[in-house]
Amino acid sequence: MKISIVLPAKNESGAIGQTIAQIQQLRLAHEIIVVNDGSTDQTKQVAENAGAKVITHPYSKGNGAAIKTGARSATGEVIVFMDADGQHDPEDIPRLLAEIHNGYDLVVGARQKGSQASMGRGIANKLYNNLASYMSDHKVEDLTSGFRAVRADKFREFIYLLPNGFSYPTTSTMAFFRAGYSVTYVPIHAAKRIGKSHIHPVKDSVRFFLIIFKIATLYSPLKMFLPFAVILFILATSWYGYTLYEFGRFTNMSALLYTGSIMIFLMGLISEQITALMYKEK
The missing domain is CATH 3.90.550.10 (Spore Coat Polysaccharide Biosynthesis Protein SpsA; Chain A)
Known part of the structure; x- marks a missing residue:
């Protein structure tokens, strides 16, 4: 060669x-x-x-x-x-x-x-x-x-x-x-x-x-975004469990954390699809 x-x-x-x-x-x-x-x-x-x-x-x-x-x-x-x-x-x-x-x-x-x-x-x-x-x-x-x-x-x-x-x-x-x-x-x-x-x-x-x-x-954006989404989901669930036990209600903080978790996951999913398009010929 x-x-x-x-x-x-x-x-x-x-x-x-x-x-x-x-x-x-x-x-x-x-x-x-x-x-x-x-x-x-x-x-x-x-x-x-x-x-x-x-x-x-x-x-x-x-x-x-x-x-x-x-x-x-x-x-x-x-x-x-x-x-x-x-x-x-x-x-x-x-x-x-x-x-x-x-x-x-x-x-x-x-x-x-x-x-x-x-x-x-x-x-x-x-x-x-x-x-x-x-x-x-x-x-x-x-x-x-x-x-x-x-x-x-x-x-x-x-x-x-x-x-x-x-x-x-x-x-x-x-x-x-x-x-x-x-x-x-x-x-x-x-x-x-x-x-x-x-x-x-x-x-x-x-x-x-x-x-x-x-x-x-x-490479794979979802592998970067997913851990953050999971951490927020766990925090949201933990906070919800605490507020439900102590005050018997679902708080705005839990809603914010759950929303953030879903949004980060969806961002990772969309980024994954965009990255896949970059390599569609390969």
Whole structure:
């Protein structure tokens, strides 16, 4: 199979030349595509000099937008996405491709203990993985890893779902699960990046909550809404039992809790139907 390597890059001139050289040494890529996302340094020139095909955004559109540009431009049957900042080891690429040859549609490089990440990001990733495992009924080892190999035709089915920001790995993984495609994980070690990170703590905190809801809406919204509906129903019934025993009547609070329970359940049910329509062709 023809292999395309896609590297989204923004101001990565310090690492991208080395990364491209290491990929070329493997002699397995049909093409190496660098998507220069509005860099203000020498990323474009360094990548071109190293022998990569460079596609440049006139301004920064986001990591997810760069991934979409690379996926649309790739001519290979399999696309390998990886960071250009030195975190991902090109030597791991053959291990990912081996699982593609074994019949999997998406293979994710799962970062192991000891990989470079802050404590906050480590906790957030663990929460993501646990929630995604609950939603999909599959063991999710690393939901947010950007190092992955995928069958190009299947990945392009979900391009319209992908955000322009940093949460494309979350979106694509949950979409593959929902569509019934085969997903597996290969353990990797992520090194310390070269250069300055583009992650911002404040924006990251907001993104954390958005990703939580995106995980639910992309897979099975009802599994997210139902527990809240059940909790409200139990509270309503408990309060009704208390007021009936103490005062012999049904109160407005019980009515409000029962109504809230029904409304949340119906919202989840409607969301479930809308989500199903997103995958009607799959």
